[in-house]
Amino acid sequence: MRPEFRELIRKEYHHLGTTFFNTAYFGPSPYSAKQKVARSLQKELDPSFYDYNTWMGISERMRTLIAKILGCSPDNISHQTSSSDVVNVVANGYPFKEGDIVCAVDKDYPSNVLPWMLAEKNTPCKFQLLNLGNEILPSVEWLKKNLPKETKIFDISWVTFDTGKKVDILGIGKLCRERNILFVVDSTQALGGMPISQEELSTIDVLTCSTYKWMLGPYGTAFAYFSDRAIELIQHRNANWILSPNSRVVYNLLDYTTETLPGARCYDRGQASNMLANSCLEAGLELIDEIGLENIAEHNAELRDYFLENYPKNKYHLITPREAMGNILALKARDLDSITLERELKFRNVDISVRQGNLRISFHLFNTQDQVDQLISALDI
Amino acid sequence: MRPEFRELIRKEYHHLGTTFFNTAYFGPSPYSAKQKVARSLQKELDPSFYDYNTWMGISERMRTLIAKILGCSPDNISHQTSSSDVVNVVANGYPFKEGDIVCAVDKDYPSNVLPWMLAEKNTPCKFQLLNLGNEILPSVEWLKKNLPKETKIFDISWVTFDTGKKVDILGIGKLCRERNILFVVDSTQALGGMPISQEELSTIDVLTCSTYKWMLGPYGTAFAYFSDRAIELIQHRNANWILSPNSRVVYNLLDYTTETLPGARCYDRGQASNMLANSCLEAGLELIDEIGLENIAEHNAELRDYFLENYPKNKYHLITPREAMGNILALKARDLDSITLERELKFRNVDISVRQGNLRISFHLFNTQDQVDQLISALDI
Numbered sequence: 001m002r003p004e005f006r007e008l009i010r011k012e013y014h015h016l017g018t019t020f021f022n023t024a025y026f027g028p029s030p031y032s033a034k035q036k037v038a039r040s041l042q043k044e045l046d047p048s049f050y051d052y053n054t055w056m057g058i059s060e061r062m063r064t065l066i067a068k069i070l071g072c073s074p075d076n077i078s079h080q081t082s083s084s085d086v087v088n089v090v091a092n093g094y095p096f097k098e099g100d101i102v103c104a105v106d107k108d109y110p111s112n113v114l115p116w117m118l119a120e121k122n123t124p125c126k127f128q129l130l131n132l133g134n135e136i137l138p139s140v141e142w143l144k145k146n147l148p149k150e151t152k153i154f155d156i157s158w159v160t161f162d163t164g165k166k167v168d169i170l171g172i173g174k175l176c177r178e179r180n181i182l183f184v185v186d187s188t189q190a191l192g193g194m195p196i197s198q199e200e201l202s203t204i205d206v207l208t209c210s211t212y213k214w215m216l217g218p219y220g221t222a223f224a225y226f227s228d229r230a231i232e233l234i235q236h237r238n239a240n241w242i243l244s245p246n247s248r249v250v251y252n253l254l255d256y257t258t259e260t261l262p263g264a265r266c267y268d269r270g271q272a273s274n275m276l277a278n279s280c281l282e283a284g285l286e287l288i289d290e291i292g293l294e295n296i297a298e299h300n301a302e303l304r305d306y307f308l309e310n311y312p313k314n315k316y317h318l319i320t321p322r323e324a325m326g327n328i329l330a331l332k333a334r335d336l337d338s339i340t341l342e343r344e345l346k347f348r349n350v351d352i353s354v355r356q357g358n359l360r361i362s363f364h365l366f367n368t369q370d371q372v373d374q375l376i377s378a379l380d381i
Numbered sequence: 382m383r384p385e386f387r388e389l390i391r392k393e394y395h396h397l398g399t400t401f402f403n404t405a406y407f408g409p410s411p412y413s414a415k416q417k418v419a420r421s422l423q424k425e426l427d428p429s430f431y432d433y434n435t436w437m438g439i440s441e442r443m444r445t446l447i448a449k450i451l452g453c454s455p456d457n458i459s460h461q462t463s464s465s466d467v468v469n470v471v472a473n474g475y476p477f478k479e480g481d482i483v484c485a486v487d488k489d490y491p492s493n494v495l496p497w498m499l500a501e502k503n504t505p506c507k508f509q510l511l512n513l514g515n516e517i518l519p520s521v522e523w524l525k526k527n528l529p530k531e532t533k534i535f536d537i538s539w540v541t542f543d544t545g546k547k548v549d550i551l552g553i554g555k556l557c558r559e560r561n562i563l564f565v566v567d568s569t570q571a572l573g574g575m576p577i578s579q580e581e582l583s584t585i586d587v588l589t590c591s592t593y594k595w596m597l598g599p600y601g602t603a604f605a606y607f608s609d610r611a612i613e614l615i616q617h618r619n620a621n622w623i624l625s626p627n628s629r630v631v632y633n634l635l636d637y638t639t640e641t642l643p644g645a646r647c648y649d650r651g652q653a654s655n656m657l658a659n660s661c662l663e664a665g666l667e668l669i670d671e672i673g674l675e676n677i678a679e680h681n682a683e684l685r686d687y688f689l690e691n692y693p694k695n696k697y698h699l700i701t702p703r704e705a706m707g708n709i710l711a712l713k714a715r716d717l718d719s720i721t722l723e724r725e726l727k728f729r730n731v732d733i734s735v736r737q738g739n740l741r742i743s744f745h746l747f748n749t750q751d752q753v754d755q756l757i758s759a760l761d762i
Contacts, residue, residue, distance in 0.1 A: 015426055015427055016427050016429065017427050017429045018427075018429035018430065020427075020429055022428075022429075025428070026428035026431060027428075028425070028426055028427055028428055028429075029425045029426050030426075031426065033422065033425060033426060034422065034426065037418065037422050037425075037657065041414065041415065041418050041661070044409070044410045044414060044418075044593075044599050044600070044661055045396055045409055045410050045411075045412065045414060045415065046396055046397050046398050046399075046401075046409055047403075047406070047407035047408075047409055048397065048398045048399035048401055048403075048409075048732045049399065049727065049732055050407060055600075080651070081462060081650045081651035081652050082621065082650075082651025082652040083651075084619070084620065084621040084622070084651050085619060085621070085650070085651040088618065088619040088620060088621075091620075092473065092618050092619075107635055109634070110621075110622035110625075110634060110635075110637060111621070111622065113637050114620035114621065114622055114625070114637060114638075114639060115619070115620045115621075117620065117637060117638075117639045118617075118618070118619075118620040118639050121639070122616065122618065129637075210652070212425075212652075218425050218655065218656075218657050219425070219436075219652055219654070219655045219656060220652040220653075220654075220655020220656075220657065220658060221652075221655075222651065222652070235503065236499075237469065237473050237499070237503065237618075238465070238466060238469040238473075238496070238499075239465065239469060239472075239495035239496045239498065239499040240463065240465040240466070240469075240491075240492070240495065241465070241491035241492065241495055244491075244495070250736075251736060251737060253490070253491060254488055254491075256491060256494050256495060256498060256510075257495075258495060258498045258499050258502070269462045269463075269466070269650070270461070270462035270463025270464075270465050270466040270603065271462050271463040271591070271593075271600055271601040271602075271603070272601075273600070273601075274599065274600045274601020274602075274658065275599075275600060275601075276418065276599050276601065276657040276658055276661060277601060277655065277657055277658060280422070280425055280657060346430065351429045351430055355631075355632060356632060
């Protein structure tokens with residue numbers, strides 16, 4: 001990390017009250033969010049003479065910023081409330097035929113499972129949860145054997161929420177392209193902590209991302225990338241006058257049309273130009289854009305590897321496989337129970353996730369090597 | 382208005398920078414929103430040790446507050462992003478059969494029209510826009526004649542957004558009950574500025590409300606009331622683990638189920654427990670709840686009637702019919718064009734809507750008789 005970035009991050013994260021390694025639960029927003037949110041709150045408190053176009057332009061300015069980070073056109077970006085709701089858009093808008101199969105991997109986060117369970121009740125599709133058995137993760141070879149040939153959609157988390165396993169989205173994406181499978185990737189536990197390459201993105205049809213974790217935005221917003229192919233295939237099922245070309249001129253309110261603005265805008269949530277959430281999101285995205293996802297990933301990996309070298313191996317064993325690591329590590333305490341662990345970590349003012357004897361540790365841009373030392377020493381209970 | 386309420390309102394609205402009569406465009410949030418939003422922003426900036434249940438409980442606490450104001454059970458309330466999205470929930474979840482008709486009134490706000498135009502493409506329903514012809518508004522008698530007998534859903538704004546005409550929702554609701562029509566009411570331009578009676582609510586199946594106008598909340602949130610009958614009829618089409626009974630215990634994440642929490646919760650938007658928007662909404666709702674909708678309506682009507690007595694009648698004629706008035710008045714300038722009007726009103730620091738020679742004036746709880754005098758004098762151009 002270049003010194004000026006270190007300095008910027010230090011300023012943006014001087015407010016954290018703990019040794020915080022818990023981004024996989026909730027990523028803290030940078031300090032610049034404070035002024036931005038105050039400014040947008042001012043509009044809520046006093047909307048006097050608030051210009052319609054400046055207001056409605058918020059969602060477009062955010063779309064452009066998201067597109068810049070992903071390296072795509074704003075036409076491929078949609079505003080959503082959650083990753084689940086993106087998958088629901090796909091599940092409700094895909095033209096399923098009898099015999100079509102949707103696949104996901106058992107134990108994946110519910111947002112990649114529940115929308116398909118519901119779709120199975122409401123559409124002609126069948127949903128299959130692939131059981132990994134003894135496999136560590138779904139490799140391309142394993143999927144070649146296990147994806148039924150009637151598969152039309154495959155939906156998977158890029159990095160698993162619990163153990164932090166990172167799958168080979170490029171390899172899987174190429175397989176999906178070969179088989180003409182719509183490839184849905186939940187990037188919530190990855191993007192922001194690591195970059196996405198143009199080659200990876202080119203194999204993905206729908207990329208979902210909740211912004212309150214690695215993207216350092218607020219809880220309550222998500223975005224999605226839809227490929228041109230996905231936009232052509234997936235019918236939007238929510239109508240809204242803000243999504244129509246008429247909405248550019250407020251007087252045209254009564255020229256009813258279901259025609260929509262270009263690209264993935266047709267899938268937007270209602271009232272996407274909400275100022276409170278977007279101003280907080282903007283702070284996170286601008287910081288990520290300034291520092292760059294490559295630099296962030298490098299920093300995070302350095303901290304993670306430093307931790308791996310130095311953590312008390314006699315007290316914990318590593319669950320996350322070394323060959324498939326993102327920015328999340330899962331460890332299991334050899335002797336300590338969750339209640340003791342939680343209590344002792346709080347006593348040491350260290351925030352990481354503890355669930356059923358498992359630790360989940362997240363490394364993100366605001367963490368420092370000093371903090372990793374504090375974490376290591378706190379774990380040496 | 383009791384003196385202690387006047388004092389409370391004065392404190393909550395000392396920050397408005399204009400003589401503001403534009404709630405039908407964007408209602409200002411009370412000053413107490415500032416501290417509440419600052420508190421929730423603090424969680425976004427530093428989520429250290431943020432308790433999962435306290436966090437997820439936000440949407441339930443808001444649901445309870447909304448239900449209290451409406452006088453219904455929290456089980457009948459759903460969190461949404463916009464009025465359109467509520468209507469989309471109905472349009473996508475209603476079990477339409479061939480020959481079913483949905484009706485709305487021509488010139489109504491697009492959120493009560495576009496979802497049905499889209500539903501006509503995706504479901505077996507037919508959509509009919511009723512043309513008022515020479516009628517001032519859709520009366521019960523007129524609807525008796527003009528609602529086709531195959532009508533299954535009737536969707537209307539309680540108060541029209543442009544001219545402020547208030548329809549007889551109780552009478553229409555009774556007619557809908559008689560004919561077994563699902564009655565959808567958009568209360569966005571009414572509720573918050575006027576109360577809803579238990580009798581009125583009992584005839585409504587789906588009541589939608591965007592919160593950023595008369596409810597004094599933020600842009601980007603809406604809520605809906607769903608009657609028990611509506612909940613039974615309308616299938617939810619968005620799955621989300623937060624909506625499942627399992628979500629009460631975060632460890633149950635992988636017990637996949639499409640079972641949902643009781644009542645209208647199944648229709649909730651994703652990430653409904655978002656703290657920024659909800660904290661701003663809470664400020665508006667608490668103020669409304671404290672003062673009471675009856676008191677607010679009385680105050681607003683007094684100001685409106687005072688205006689009606691004293692405005693310069695030689696320069697404007699009244700469009701809103703006296704027998705169907707809410708808190709919005711529409712006037713038409715006899716000689717002045719929009720450009721002159723807008724310029725002169727801004728020069729006088731008065732914020733009201735001006736569109737194509739029409740004025741739209743909104744009277745809400747923070748307005749005073751002094752301000753009405755300022756408004757009247759400003760209009761005397």
